Amino acid sequence: xxxxxxxxxxxxxxxxxxxxxxxxxxxxxxxxxxxxxxxxxxxxxxxxxxxxxxxxxxxxxxxxxxxxxxxxxxxxxxxxxxxxxxxxxxxxxxxxxxxxxxxxxxxxxxxxxxxxxxxxxxxxxxxxxxxxxxxxxxxxxxxxxxxxxxxxxxxxxxxxxxxxxxxxxxxxxxxxxxxxxxxxxxxxxxxxxxxxxxxxxxxxxxxxxxxxxxxxxxxxxxxxxxxxxxxxxxxxxxxxxxxxxxxxxxxxxxxxxxxxxxxxxxxxxxxxxxxxxxxxxxxxxxxxxxxxxxxxxxxxxxx
Amino acid sequence: xxxxxxxxxxxxxxxxxxxxxxxxxxxxxxxxxxxxxxxxxxxxxxxxxxxxxxxxxxxxxxxxxxxxxxxxxxxxxxxxxxxxxxxxxxxxxxxxxxxxxxxxxxxxxxxxxxxxxxxxxxxxxxxxxxxxxxxxxxxxxxxxxxxxxxxxxxxxxxxxxxxxxxxxxxxxxxxxxxxxxxxxxxxxxxxxxxxxxxxxxxxxxxxxxxxxxxxxxxxxxxxxxxxxxxxxxxxxxxxxxxxxxxxxxxxxxxxxxxxxx
Numbered sequence: 001x002x003x004x005x006x007x008x009x010x011x012x013x014x015x016x017x018x019x020x021x022x023x024x025x026x027x028x029x030x031x032x033x034x035x036x037x038x039x040x041x042x043x044x045x046x047x048x049x050x051x052x053x054x055x056x057x058x059x060x061x062x063x064x065x066x067x068x069x070x071x072x073x074x075x076x077x078x079x080x081x082x083x084x085x086x087x088x089x090x091x092x093x094x095x096x097x098x099x100x101x102x103x104x105x106x107x108x109x110x111x112x113x114x115x116x117x118x119x120x121x122x123x124x125x126x127x128x129x130x131x132x133x134x135x136x137x138x139x140x141x142x143x144x145x146x147x148x149x150x151x152x153x154x155x156x157x158x159x160x161x162x163x164x165x166x167x168x169x170x171x172x173x174x175x176x177x178x179x180x181x182x183x184x185x186x187x188x189x190x191x192x193x194x195x196x197x198x199x200x201x202x203x204x205x206x207x208x209x210x211x212x213x214x215x216x217x218x219x220x221x222x223x224x225x226x227x228x229x230x231x232x233x234x235x236x237x238x239x240x241x242x243x244x245x246x247x248x249x250x251x252x253x254x255x256x257x258x259x260x261x262x263x264x265x266x267x268x269x270x271x272x273x274x275x276x277x278x279x280x281x282x283x284x285x286x287x288x289x290x291x292x293x294x295x296x297x298x299x300x301x302x303x
Numbered sequence: 304x305x306x307x308x309x310x311x312x313x314x315x316x317x318x319x320x321x322x323x324x325x326x327x328x329x330x331x332x333x334x335x336x337x338x339x340x341x342x343x344x345x346x347x348x349x350x351x352x353x354x355x356x357x358x359x360x361x362x363x364x365x366x367x368x369x370x371x372x373x374x375x376x377x378x379x380x381x382x383x384x385x386x387x388x389x390x391x392x393x394x395x396x397x398x399x400x401x402x403x404x405x406x407x408x409x410x411x412x413x414x415x416x417x418x419x420x421x422x423x424x425x426x427x428x429x430x431x432x433x434x435x436x437x438x439x440x441x442x443x444x445x446x447x448x449x450x451x452x453x454x455x456x457x458x459x460x461x462x463x464x465x466x467x468x469x470x471x472x473x474x475x476x477x478x479x480x481x482x483x484x485x486x487x488x489x490x491x492x493x494x495x496x497x498x499x500x501x502x503x504x505x506x507x508x509x510x511x512x513x514x515x516x517x518x519x520x521x522x523x524x525x526x527x528x529x530x531x532x533x534x535x536x537x538x539x540x541x542x543x544x545x546x547x548x549x550x551x552x553x554x555x556x557x558x559x560x561x562x563x564x
Contacts, residue, residue: 049562049563049564052389052392052393053392053393054389054392054393054562054563054564055562055563055564056560056562073395073397074395074396074397075395076395077393077394077395078395080393082393084389084393085386085389086386088385088386088387088389088390089387089390090314090317090318090385090387091385092317092318093313093314093317097313101310101313101314102390102394104306104307104309104310105306105307105310105391105394105395105396106394106395107395147390
């Protein structure tokens, strides 16, 4: 079996006396999309900068497909593609000139076909010969993804890629990342603070806080066993309460009765029981579970 | 490495408006030359030799040098300001190669500009002005004068690298350029007033023309205040080399080690 695409062991980094990252470890599998979450200042960007050798770690080890970033820097970096923060490009040059520029920094030589293939992939064919300064943020973001993929990396790292993208752009991005992970086996690490986006985009979630690892979990496996908050509303909420109390802790919240911490698969049973007892329902809402989990894990700070 | 240098040259072309620099400077130069030739009193028209060397002193020694410092410094600082440095530093290329490509590209740009301008200077001088009584071959003079300029370029480019990496500011580079260019003479003068030896100070060693036995070139330096360090060509070249290596090493070390945030 080949080495894992990305393994991080006991990473630490301080700026002056302030510890930003402390003993952080995690590993990523091939062909999966990981959401990298944490409250502001948790150290997401610092971690990403260490992963691409912009910052030097004080301690710890980063390996990319088994290549140590410290001792085998070129081998490790030629397997990583990244957009760190904003997709900064040379504004006075065209999109194509930018891609050629970055292509020339890789060995073996990146073919013209590869470049054209990427231009099509990120749907920039019509504008690729225009100067980058005329591009919208979404177009720059797409050009950024194209340049990060030039050398067919095994790991793609994106730092806040949805920043400044409109809903259409976000959907496109999701589509690209899905295709890359599914069809080419690229491992994608996306730092973001949009939890709903993470739910739609990612296979797994990694949460850090105060520079420390908090939790890593899969988005799929939890779907049936995951605990959720269910919001119920009917013509008479008072009738609902005794029924719902049989399943979990009940709370009244505005016009809803909230049952927190129940298993998702219990919800149909509740609805069925209600019907059997003749209790009427207008609606049932399952609340954004990642947000709840996130807030619970990080002690209530927003991402 | 070649492809890195090629990248830097392309970026220089777009970033520093080389096209406009060439157009404007060549245009102005020709206008000035024609005005001198046709609107001056017949007796005050300079000879081809004197016009040639005045042009070279001004263009090679000040304008191009200044532009070269800007090209090289901004090739470093603009990457930091625009954030594109991140895109360069995450490639599987050692950082020192990235910086070396900038230094080499700065040097190539400067030498190419020097070639273009000196061909023009030579042609304008011999075609517009009287070259019949020149004491030296004007072609040889043009070339020799350029050669004396090259070590000076090396020093200033090394200076650009350290300023670019340490201060990340083109403005500081520009200010320092003028400080060295103007205060250098004063400091050397102060040294000699105090009867200190100024030979190890960089400034007098940059006046390499004083070592020339070409009468046109040495007559030009006589007009200046500074007579150079007077320790011999090899001594001055060594001093330039030591200063350049020292400045360059600090710049490279800093670039290699720094965290890019």
